[in-house]
Amino acid sequence: MSEKVKDLRGTRLSAADLESEDTITVRGRPNAKYAWSAGIAYTKYLEELKNGRIVGRRCRQCERVLVPPRMYCEQCFRATDEWVYVKGTGKINTYSISYLDADANRIKTPILVAVIDLDGAGPGIGILHKLGNVDIEKIHVGMPVQAVWKPTNERKASVTDILYFEPIEEE
Amino acid sequence: MTVAIVGVGHTSFQSTTPDISFKEQMFEAAVKAYEDAGVNPRKDIASFLTAAEDYYEGYSIFDEFVPDQLGAVLRPVCTIGGDGLLALINGVMQIETGLFDVVAIEAHSKASDILTFPGIVTHGLDPIYNRAFNVHPYFVAGLEMRRYLHETGTTREQCAAVVVKNKENALSNPSAAFAAKMTVDDVMNSAFVSDPLTHRDISPLADGVIVMVLASEEKAKKLSDHPVWLKGVGWCSDTPWIESRTWSTAEYARLAAERAYKMAGIKNPQKQIAFAEVDDWFSYKELQHIEALGLCENGEAGKLSEQGNFSRNGKLPVNVSGGRIGAGNLLEASALQSVLECVLQLQGRAGKRQVKSAEMAVAQSWRGVPTATGCVAVLSSEL
Amino acid sequence: MHVEGDMEVDYIYTAGIAGERFFVALRDEEKFLATHCDKCNHTFMPPRMYCDRCFAELSNWIEVPSVGAIASYTITHEDKNGERLPEPVVLAFIEIEKTDGALIHQIGEVEPGALKIGMRVQAVFKKKSKRTGALTDIQYFKPA
C-alpha cells in the first residue's frame, strides 16, 4: 500500500451488531412492481410453449434460427424473416448441479441445470432449463435429451410449461 | 468542441405500448437513426451508450439487455446512470478523445411496464432521512414549488399557463402523447397531489425510444448535409441532501448552463439563443429552469410566460415540442426528446411547429425527484 | 402478453457514523446534534461526517436547539404508493436554528390554513419508551 495510505478506514459490523439497539438502522422494502410487455417475439414463443411447441425466428442472411425468438438478428442487424419450429430435443451443452435455491439457501435435493442446444436451431443456439428423470452420475456434455411437457391443461404460456429435459434412451 | 449529431431516430411517444417489447421499440428507433445517418452499426459505429436506471426497467442490471437490438454486440457499449443528455455528453467526450469517430446514443422509457411508479420514486429518497412518512414522494416538489412561488412571487396560475402552453404545442407534434386544449382553470381545479402541486402540474408518463448518431467533425461532414453541432455542454449535480438545498433557484441548471455557455461562447443567452427545450417534469420546473438558463431574470419567467414570451410564436419559444407535459414524460429519454426537437428545428424538419430562422438552441434536462442533477447542451446548425 | 414480477427485497440501512450519533442523541437525550466545519464555517443539519465543500472530516459536534423556522410546507394528499390519504399530511422544510441545514418533518397542533412560511416551530418528542433511534422519534413539530 502507498506509504501515504496506511490508515485504512471502515467500521466492521457483525450480523448480530446489525440487529442490536446500539446500531441505528432503518428497515424498508420498496414497492416496485412491473408488468413487462413480452412483445411480438416472446408472446409468440410463450403461446407456442402452451401448444407444446418451441418456436424460433430465422435470419435468412446468417441462416441461424434464433431461440428464444427475436424480431431482429443481432449479428446482421436486420429484421428476422420467419417463424420456425424447432424440435423439443437437443444435446446438453453444459450442466451444473445446484445445492442452492434462489436466495442462496442450502437445499438437500439438488436442482439439475443445463444449457440445451436444440435440434433444428442454429449451431450453439441453446436454452436454459432443468434436467429431470436422470441419473446424476450419467449426465454429460453432449447427452441427447428431450423436453417433458406439463399436461396440456396445466400450461400457462411460460417457460415452465416444459417441466424439464430428460435423457433420450440411447439404443 | 467539434462533434455533431448526424442522425436521429425515434418511435412515437405513447401513454402505453402493450404489444411491443422495449427491445423491439429500441430496434425500430435504432434502424431509423442509422438510416438517417447512413451508417451500418455493425461496421461504422465505434461505441454505443445508453441512459438507463435499473428500477425504471425492473431489472437489476439493465445494461445486459442493451446490445442486441442496437447492433452493438461485441462492441464497446455502456450504460450511463443518468439522463439521455448525460449519455450524449459522455459520447461527445468519447469522440473528443480521438479514440472514436462515430458513436450512438440511446435512451428510452417503457414506463407503462411500471405498476408502482410512486413506489419507485420513493425508493430514490434517502432511506434514513426522507422515507419516514407515508406520503407521495412528490412532496419534495410540493415543498420546492411553494418556496419558489414564495420567493419569486410567481403564481399558481402562471405555472398552470405552462401546462396549457405545452399541451397546446404538442398538438403540432405528431409524436406527442398528451396534446390537448386546456385552460388555466382546468389545471388549477385538478386535485392536489402535494399542495400547491396538482395532478395537472405533473407531466404524465409515456413510452418511447430515441436513438442518435454522433460523429467527429471530419466524419460528420462526410455523413450529413445538415449536421447539428454541439457547441457547448455542461452538467452538474447539486447536493443530494434535500435539507441542504437552495429551493428557489435550480442551481444545478445554472451551473451546467454556465459551463455550456462558456464553451459555446454565449455571453447573452436571451439574444443568442433562438429557442429552448427545458425540463418541465413539473410546471413550475419549466419556469425555474428558464431562469437558471439565463433566458430571463430570476423570478420573471412566470410573468413572461403568461405574456406569451415563451410561446411558439413568442420572443423565445420554450418547449415547442410540448416538453414532458405535452409530448410525455419519457423518464431518462425526455432529455433526448429535448435534443431531438432542437435537431429537427435546426434542420428545418419540424413540420407544422417549425420556428423561424433558428440557428442556436439550448436543451436542458433534470432527473426528477429527489435529484438536483441536470445537463445543458447548446446546439447549432452552424459549425 | 405481459409477465408480472417485482424488484422487492428487504433492506436494513445503517444510519452510518454521523447518523448514528445524531439518532442516539435524539433518542436518549432529546438533543439535536450538528457537525460544524471550522474551515467553511458551515453547520450541517442533518450532521455529516465530512464537509462536502472542502472534504474535511468533521469532528466538531455541537448541540443545537430543537427549534426552527418553516421555510416551506406542503399538504400531501396521496400516500407513498399514490393512493389517496384519508387525511392529508402536512410536511415542512424546517430550517433548524444555529445550523445551515434543516429537517423535513410533519407539523402538528396547527390548522393547515394557519401555516405560514417563517413560522417558528419546535420538536415534540415521542415518549422515551416509544423511541427507536429514527426520525420518527420526533412526533412532529409544533408552533414554538
Add this chain to the structure above:
Amino acid sequence: MNVKRRVAVIGAGITLFRRRLKETGKELSYLAANAALESAGMTLADIDCVVMGTAPDAFDGIHMKADNLLDGAGATRKPYSRVYVGGGTGVFSPIGGWWHVASGLFDTCLVVAEEKMSPCQPHPQTAFRTIWDPIITRPLNPNLVWIFALEMNRYMKTYNIPKEHIAMVAVKNKANALDHPSAQLAAKITVEDVLNSETMVWPVQRLDISPPSDGAAALVLASEDVARKYTDAPVWIDGVGWSLDSAYWTNRDLCFPQYVAEAAKMAYKMAKITDPPKEVDFAEPYDPFTYKELHHMEGLLLAKKGEAPRLTAEGVTQRDGDLPICPSGGLLGVGNPIAAAGLMKCCELFWQLRNEAGKRQVSGAETGVAQAWGDLMQVGTVTVFRR
C-alpha cells in the same frame, strides 16, 4: 484513431472490505475519495469532475443510488457521471474518468467506486433474483451461481481441466491477500481445503467463490501537465478497452470470454502492445470465482486457450513467478464489493507500478493490466497502466 491526450493516475485510496460496514454508502465513498486525494497531495478544489462506479441499485437499496452517493464522492456542484456495466463497472469507472480528461474537457477527475451489499436481506444474492430476463429466465427461479457453474463446467469440459488446477487460484489469492490491509478473506489454505469445501453449485464449491462485501475505492486522474505538477511518478493509463456481448448467453459458447478478448485487443492496440504475455509484467484479472481468473487470463490473451490452469499449476502466476496474477489477493482474498473490487484492482496497478505495494510488491513491474467482467457473463473491461 489516435488519442489526443495522455492521462495519468496520481492518487489512490481504499477502505477496508468487510461483509458489513457501519458507514453509509456516502461515508464509504468519502473515506476512499479522501484517501485518494490525500495520496495525490490534492484537495477537493483541485478536482474538476467526478465519475462514480457502483453496481446494481438493488444492493444498496436506493433507486438512482449514484445520485444519493454523490456528496460523499466529492461531486457536490460538480459535473458528475455514473458509468455502469454491471460487474465490469469497477474497472470501467477509470475508463469513464479517462475519457473525461482525455477529451480535453477536464484536467482532473476523481473516480470513486462504492458498493454496499449488506443492506440486502437475507443475502445479497437476493438482489440477483432480478438480473434475469423476467420473461424467459426468471420463471425458472435461478440462482446466480448456476450460470457461473455452467460456464465453469463448459470451460473444464472443453479443455479437460482438472479441478485441482482451478483450486490453486483460491490458494494463491487468499495467500496473497494476507499482505493486503483491506482484505476480508485472507488465509493460508490448501488445494484440499478447496476441494473438500461445501459444494454450492457443482463444480463451484464454497472456496471457489468470493464473498459479498461493503467497501469503496478511488483514483485521482489528471492530464499530463497537471500530473507532473503533483508527482514525479505518474502512472499512465495507456490502454482502455471494453466490449459487451449478446444478452443471449445460452446462444454463445461459454468456453472462451470473447468479450474480454475484444476489450483486451482494443486496450492493447491503444497501448501498442503486440505480444501481451511478453509485454505485460503482471495482471489483475477479475476473479469473483476461481475459474474466472483463468478464463480471463485467456481472454486477456496472456495465456493460450485452456492453458491458464497449467501456468497456474507451474507457479508462473505466483507473485514471484514470471507473470504474477492478482498480487493484490484479488476478489477471492481481498473481498468483492462489486464495483469497488474492480477499482481495487486498478489501485493495485497504481501501487505496484509506483513500487509502493510493500510486501505485495512484484519486481520489475512496468506494465500492468486490470480487467473486470459482468452483466450476464457478457462484458469485459480492460485497462493498461504503465509507469
